[in-house]
Amino acid sequence: MHLNPEQEQVASHVHGRILTLAGPGSGKTKTLTERTGRLVRHGVNAANILCLTFTNKARDEMRDRLIVQYGENAKKVAISNFHGLCGIILRKFGDRLGYTDALTVCDSDDQVDLIMQVARKRGLEPTKPQARLLSFSINDWRENLGDDDSFHAMAGEKIRDGELGVMRAYIEALRRRNQCDFSGMLSETVRLLREHDDVREKLQKRFQFIQVDEFQDTNRAQHEIVELICGKEDNVLAVGDGDQSIYEWRGASPDGIDRFINNGRKKTGKCRIVKLGVNYRSTPQIIEVADRLIKHSTNRIAVEFSTVHKPGEPVKLVKFEKPEAEAEAVAMDIEKLVRRENVPAKEIAVFYRQNDMSRLIEQSLAKRQLPYQVVGSGSYYDRMEVKDVLSMLRFVCNPKDGISFARIANKPARGMGDALIGRLETFAEKYNVDLLHAMRDDVLPTIRDEHDKPLSDAAIRACKETREIFDAPRYHRNVADLVNALLDRTKYDTWLKERYEEKGEYEARSRNVNELANAIGEFARTNPRATVAEYLQSISLYTDGDEQGDGNAVRLMSLHASKGLEFDVVYIIGVEHGILPHDKAVKDRADRGLEEERRLCYVGFTRARKLLRVAWCQSRQDVFSRDRTARFLPTLPSQFLYESGLMSAEDYGAAKDKRAEGLRQLLKGSAKKSKKRPVRK
Numbered sequence: 135m136h137l138n139p140e141q142e143q144v145a146s147h148v149h150g151r152i153l154t155l156a157g158p159g160s161g162k163t164k165t166l167t168e169r170t171g172r173l174v175r176h177g178v179n180a181a182n183i184l185c186l187t188f189t190n191k192a193r194d195e196m197r198d199r200l201i202v203q204y205g206e207n208a209k210k211v212a213i214s215n216f217h218g219l220c221g222i223i224l225r226k227f228g229d230r231l232g233y234t235d236a237l238t239v240c241d242s243d244d245q246v247d248l249i250m251q252v253a254r255k256r257g258l259e260p261t262k263p264q265a266r267l268l269s270f271s272i273n274d275w276r277e278n279l280g281d282d283d284s285f286h287a288m289a290g291e292k293i294r295d296g297e298l299g300v301m302r303a304y305i306e307a308l309r310r311r312n313q314c315d316f317s318g319m320l321s322e323t324v325r326l327l328r329e330h331d332d333v334r335e336k337l338q339k340r341f342q343f344i345q346v347d348e349f350q351d352t353n354r355a356q357h358e359i360v361e362l363i364c365g366k367e368d369n370v371l372a373v374g375d376g377d378q379s380i381y382e383w384r385g386a387s388p389d390g391i392d393r394f395i396n397n398g399r400k401k402t403g404k405c406r407i408v409k410l411g412v413n414y415r416s417t418p419q420i421i422e423v424a425d426r427l428i429k430h431s432t433n434r435i436a437v438e439f440s441t442v443h444k445p446g447e448p449v450k451l452v453k454f455e456k457p458e459a460e461a462e463a464v465a466m467d468i469e470k471l472v473r474r475e476n477v478p479a480k481e482i483a484v485f486y487r488q489n490d491m492s493r494l495i496e497q498s499l500a501k502r503q504l505p506y507q508v509v510g511s512g513s514y515y516d517r518m519e520v521k522d523v524l525s526m527l528r529f530v531c532n533p534k535d536g537i538s539f540a541r542i543a544n545k546p547a548r549g550m551g552d553a554l555i556g557r558l559e560t561f562a563e564k565y566n567v568d569l570l571h572a573m574r575d576d577v578l579p580t581i582r583d584e585h586d587k588p589l590s591d592a593a594i595r596a597c598k599e600t601r602e603i604f605d606a607p608r609y610h611r612n613v614a615d616l617v618n619a620l621l622d623r624t625k626y627d628t629w630l631k632e633r634y635e636e637k638g639e640y641e642a643r644s645r646n647v648n649e650l651a652n653a654i655g656e657f658a659r660t661n662p663r664a665t666v667a668e669y670l671q672s673i674s675l676y677t678d679g680d681e682q683g684d685g686n687a688v689r690l691m692s693l694h695a696s697k698g699l700e701f702d703v704v705y706i707i708g709v710e711h712g713i714l715p716h717d718k719a720v721k722d723r724a725d726r727g728l729e730e731e732r733r734l735c736y737v738g739f740t741r742a743r744k745l746l747r748v749a750w751c752q753s754r755q756d757v758f759s760r761d762r763t764a765r766f767l768p769t770l771p772s773q774f775l776y777e778s779g780l781m782s783a784e785d786y787g788a789a790k791d792k793r794a795e796g797l798r799q800l801l802k803g804s805a806k807k808s809k810k811r812p813v814r815k
């Protein structure tokens with residue numbers, strides 16, 4: 135495969151800052167990979183190159199491609215996502231900030247639990263949604279590298295004074311527990327690099343060539359990490375596409391690209407910019423539809439690009455009565471492609487706006503015995519039993535992690551009630567010891583409750599038993615041994631059986647645990663020297679686009695998860711007003727939300743190589759809509775269908791009229807009803 139002249143300029147660029155802005159399928163990722171390989175071939179030490187990708191999947195693909203093209207030496211290139219890089223940096227140098235190498239990552243559920251725990255200690259009783267809102271504010275503040283002033287400015291805006299105290303106490307609790315949440319990993323790395331010259335210089339020496347993919351979706355803290363590591367030489371390549379920016383709602387900073395250019399100019403006086411103008415992915419028909427849609431974006435630098443492919447099939451828009459019919463038709467279509475036209479199943483993808491929209495498609499595919507795989511709904515790692523086993527490992531790795539401890543201390547029941555756990559926690563915190571220390575034989579008798587009463591004999595026995603389970607396994611050979619020992623000692627499987635057999639859930643849950651144990655075994659085989667912390671780090675970073683295995687199966691995923699990927703055939707279902715654009719996105723962020731939803735649709739369209747099929751339903755009487763009346767109204771097709779030219783102005787207008795008429799009828803009906811209702815005096 136030959137690079138075109140613009141791609142060639144990027145791939146052969148060696149020193150200085152360079153930015154590549156280009157549309158989907160123009161070979162940004164490919165060129166970035168190619169440049170990495172060439173640097174190695176031209177004598178740059180592979181270990182001095184750092185590639186930052188967005189998902190673990192992208193990382194694995196890049197690594198495979200490099201090894202195939204440039205051999206084993208390319209293995210030494212550091213390829214990671216930002217959180218992975220921060221984990222490594224914090225474990226290695228975090229002692230400067232008071233962390234140890236056993237630092238664990240607190241996921242977003244743990245984050246909410248810890249916020250609630252901290253709030254309760256301060257006499258507040260937040261609900262889970264309130265705690266979640268606070269977690270968003272914390273993340274926002276940290277990802278935007280907020281300072282003390284901006285912290286206090288939050289009070290009065292959306293946060294009350296008491297909550298500000300909770301936020302601060304939460305951040306302190308994390309530090310004390312040797313933990314970081316996702317936003318903290320980024321902001322703590324920035325703090326480390328800013329405050330400790332020696333660490334920064336070491337990293338600058340190590341990573342002399344930096345490359346960042348999907349730059350449009352990075353946040354302020356991530357930009358700063360790049361700036362801090364790239365040093366005087368400023369050898370950094372960023373590739374991105376503003377039209378595909380879909381993570382503003384999660385803190386990605388839209389001015390990042392301008393800042394990147396300006397920082398380069400400030401530092402060395404230059405920043406080379408190269409545009410790529412050829413789309414190598416899709417047929418002209420697909421490009422035309424996508425292009426028409428994105429032209430409705432405001433504030434956009436228009437990019438013109440051509441395609442190398444011959445005309446293919448037109449993009450198809452299909453209307454269905456309801457979602458069940460949509461799912462059936464899509465599955466039938468897929469069956470035809472796979473069984474009659476020999477399209478490999480893994481070259482077919484179905485995208486939707488919300489993860490819960492996969493259910494009907496799954497049913498229809500399963501009915502036809504078509505292999506499928508739901509990608510990145512995060513559901514596997516969200517399962518109770520999987521979280522339990524991981525919590526065991528987390529606690530062994532970091533016995534200050536009270537959230538993990540509370541999760542597994544009493545599974546199966548061994549007398550470790552909430553009150554006792556709370557008492558141990560308070561003690562551990564007061565004397566700055568870990569929970570295993572608090573459960574030592576010589577320490578337990580010294581623990582008192584708020585009325586100065588010692589622990590009961592039963593409580594002491596329960597603590598001893600718990601300590602024995604979680605203390606000894608520290609000396610196991612590797613994480614696979616450890617997990618087996620823990621499962622053995624806790625008799626977790628027996629507990630699952632007792633609790634879930636009657637409900638008919640035991641087998642599936644037990645299988646999940648085995649699957650996890652097998653995956654850990656595999657990890658230990660390929661990373662024989664990895665510590666438990668490293669294993670936990672590797673799985674804590676699974677993001678939307680990641681998946682398990684890569685069998686020949688139809689891929690089902692959210693539009694967000696489809697970023698950076700490509701398939702021969704793409705279906706996008708449920709393209710209706712309220713779903714895409716999504717109600718909540720528009721409600722929360724008005725025009726900005728709508729703009730981002732349009733870009734999300736554009737990302738979806740541009741994943742397809744040969745066939746793109748888009749569907750919407752005239753009614754969707756299900757739970758998606760919170761507005762109960764809307765469930766009984768004809769749906770409105772998405773405005774994006776009209777904007778992209780897939781739906782004519784007349785059809786769109788007719789659908790709108792139909793909906794307005796439905797609404798009128800509904801109102802008339804409810805007016806009649808209320809008239810009939812007897813008036814109570």
Ligand SMILES: Nc1ncnc2c1ncn2[C@@H]1O[C@H](COP(=O)(O)OP(=O)(O)OP(=O)(O)O)[C@@H](O)[C@H]1O
Pocket residue numbers: 135136137138141156157158159160161162163164165375378414415697698699700
């Ligand atoms: N010069 C080329 N000749 C032939 N094929 C190419 C060339 N450049 C890129 N391609 C192919 O085009 C497809 C898209 O490339 P790539 O994924 O790198 O695009 P991208 O710009 O990163 O897209 P996205 O914005 O969606 O991430 C890939 O299949 C790639 O192999």
Ligand SMILES: [Mg+2]
Pocket residue numbers: 162163164698
């Ligand atoms: Mg790409």
